[in-house]
């Protein structure tokens with residue numbers, strides 16, 4: 001079959017294509033606008049490169065078919081390889097280190113491992129709560145900033161026994177500064193105009209310095225662990241250093257371990273912190289939802305001043321979990337994932353896809369497909385009640401990607417986020433003093449920009 005002409009933005013220009021309609025700080029949101037105008041599949045052209053965006057639930061279900069499609073490591077991930085190399089997130093499907101590391105690390109993400117991380121997650125949650133206690137009735141808190149401190153410290157401690165100590169300092173940790181700047185440069189690189197390398201010399205130098213700094217910190221963490229003589233395998237670093245592959249008996253090499261550590265620090269914190277920040281935003285704007293969530297945590301922890309949530313408690317916070325799911329529906333913080341055809345095929349019965357050809361799944365619009373009803377913009381955690389979940393097509397909800405390359409840290413993120421959110425709504429009232437209007441900031445991930453909330457301690461009357 002011949003390629004069916006796919007819709008594209010109306011104001012496409014010669015040579016540069018649709019670049020002007022897709023500013024780099026609104027790539028996702030401008031694609032969402034295009035999807036609203038053009039439908040469940042469309043293209044955008046950036047100079048010579050044509051990119052296909054897919055968001056229809058039936059089409060995405062086909063892209064999720066692992067017999068015909070697999071993860072695609074495209075330009076945007078290839079540039080991130082400058083930081084993470086063959087780490088899990090950026091490894092090519094056929095790179096041997098992907099399967100090797102995946103098999104070795106999988107036990108670290110089993111439900112039983114969450115039990116091991118629970119005390120660490122709780123300890124870090126208490127640091128945030130402590131800091132927020134100091135703000136009650138005083139100044140507002142920078143929600144995204146504090147959530148980033150929490151998630152970074154959690155993955156650092158739970159994964160590698162390394163304490164970033166983010167709440168002990170006002171300033172952003174230099175590791176985070178280098179990471180964020182490095183990621184931003186890697187992403188911007190995709191839009192560098194070919195042949196104008198001299199323009200980017202300074203940026204390239206800074207990037208090299210940032211990578212060297214990140215690797216230095218990580219190598220130090222690894223060295224300390226080895227020097228300590230600790231050969232346990234109950235965190236990510238322990239598994240990587242001390243657990244041989246279940247079949248081959250090999251361990252990961254040093255460079256790969258470093259790539260995995262940087263990968264987990266990137267993948268393991270921004271996405272979760274953005275999710276928590278969006279969730280608090282939605283809770284302040286939806287008092288009925290908040291009240292129901294408060295009733296749920298109160299039923300568990302009552303009037304206890306400083307509850308001591310058990311591992312099992314987190315599984316009981318079903319409605320809090322529904323809130324997180326609904327948050328991830330509206331703003332899946334890793335908003336795009338790429339698929340490539342394993343052979344010549346077609347989707348939707350009419351769109352041919354050649355072997356190797358890539359398509360981007362635009363998750364926020366998949367999550368607004370008509371299968372979600374006709375009020376898709378409203379925040380309604382009831383969508384994730386067990387009954388409603390059963391009615392929905394299985395591939396309509398993909399905040400963690402799909403298939404064997406889906407997010408390995410999903411349980412980790414949800415346990416951490418449910419625990420913290422539960423504790424926060426149990427303890428605080430949130431004061432939306434500035435009547436915050438959502439503005440989504442795009443980096444590698446999405447987060448609410450400039451969300452500041454006032455805080456008050458709840459009394460038994462609220």
Ligand code: HEM
Pocket residue numbers: 071088089090102155263264267268269271272275332333334337338398399400401402404405406407408409410412413
């Ligand atoms: C992969 C989302 C939290 C580690 C992915 C992918 C998505 C995603 C969409 C697939 C990317 C692709 O197909 O290219 C999220 C979201 C999170 C979250 C929304 C939080 C709410 C975490 C955490 C960790 C983590 C906490 C680690 C502790 C990873 C890794 C991969 C991955 C290592 C690559 C897996 C592989 O290809 O083998 N994540 N993630 N993520 N995520 Fe997450």
